[in-house]
Amino acid sequence: MTTAQSSAWCRLVIWSRKPSAASNSSSISWNATFRADMADTAANLHFPILDDIARDLAGDVNFPTCLDAAVLVRNTLKDPFAELAQVAKVISVEPLICSKLLRMANSIAYNPYGREVTDVATAVSRLGFDVVRTTSLAVALDQMLKSRNLRAYEPLAKQVWEHSIQVAAIARVLARRLGRVNPDEALLAGLVHDIGIFYLLYRAADYPVYQNDPDAVQALLVGWHESIGENLLHALGMPATIIDAVRDHDQPSNVETPCTVKDMIYFANLLASRDATEIPGTPLAPDTPRQQQDRERYADLLAEAADDIAQLQHALAG
Structure with a gap:
């Protein structure tokens, strides 16, 4: 099964939500072909965890505890009539x-x-x-890295988090320079663009098949982190612009004039991955001519973003 096939089937299972005849809520539309194909391929190694995650995302999502406060803050801020005192009260629950x-x-x-x-x-x-909104989610992700479930994958998770901080800072600088996208929105998209990796690692700790098998973990992340990340952001109630930016963010793109959050993440991810892959341990594929051109196009952003990266690291430290 190719990565493209895996992603397509995962979307078919997790994203095929149809309005329920009995209510306004969504119900998952399971696809029997997907389940049969998964069982007949090497991908069946990952079927149990993906099946469980799909079921969770179809109903009440089993968020890690550290994300609860971020979800509560975000839901409060979604109310256009939310008062400052109300927001402060919600935030005060999480020291x-x-x-x-x-x-x-x-x-x-x-x-x-x-x-x-x-x-x-x-x-x-x-x-x-x-x-x-951005800071509360960043703090939650940082705490997820320190959770018991991620101890076995701590070095990998830390590298991905550092990559996420770099992408976020570069995306904000690019948005600030071009003036077409809200820099804070670009920052948020950068911080969460690999949330699928953290969530998969968090869940993988409960499945013996991934213990002491880095190849299996790597295959799970490479094949599924974009799909799972997109669905998790749906469940978190993220704006469509953020979700769109995360979708297929590792795939080559053809952007002439960057003007969307998705474009900011494409270039930021490309620049932050110049010396190492997004998922540690995976081979560093050679750039396509277009990717090389895009790296050179905004290469000066790396120096400009250095202060932003340091400030973001400091803000989230300790």
Whole structure:
């Protein structure tokens, strides 16, 4: 089974949601052909975990605990009439998110005049809802990396997280330079573009087949992280622009004039993967002529993004 076939079948299983006749909720449309084909190929190694994830994403998603607060913050911020006090109250439930937001609000980037912020409401007001939304999810992802389930895959997960931070910072710088996309939206897309990897690693810890078998883990991530990531973002209620940016983000693209969040992630991912693959351990494929041209086109972004990368790492540290 090719990666393209795997992705297509995964989409058929997980994304084929049809309105229920009894309610406005969605119900999954399972495809028997997919299940039979999976069972008849080498991909059946991954069928149990993919089948379980598909079922979860079709109903009540079993989020890691560390994502609960981020989901709650995001749902609150989706309300166009949400008041500052209400948002601050929700954020205050999660001390780690509070501390990160206060640190950011008092950083040079948001506090150039040295007026210290000591309460959550003022920090939210200074940062804005977009930054709060992004930071809460970034903190949740960082905490997922430190969870018990990911201990066995800690070196790999840390490398992917560093890659995600680089992509996020480069995407924000590119968006800022071109002026066609909200830089904070590009930053958010960069941080979550590999959320499928983290979620698969988190779930893989419960399946003996992946213990002490790095090749099996690598095959799972390479074949499925984009599809699973896209579906997870659907479940998190992410905007369509973010979901579209994550979809097939590792595939070659032909972008003449970058003007969407997806375009920002394409170039940022390409630049951040210049010396190593996105998933550690996989072979570094040679660039196509177009990819080489695209790398050279925005090569100067790497130096420009260095400060943004350092600031983002500092904001999420400790």
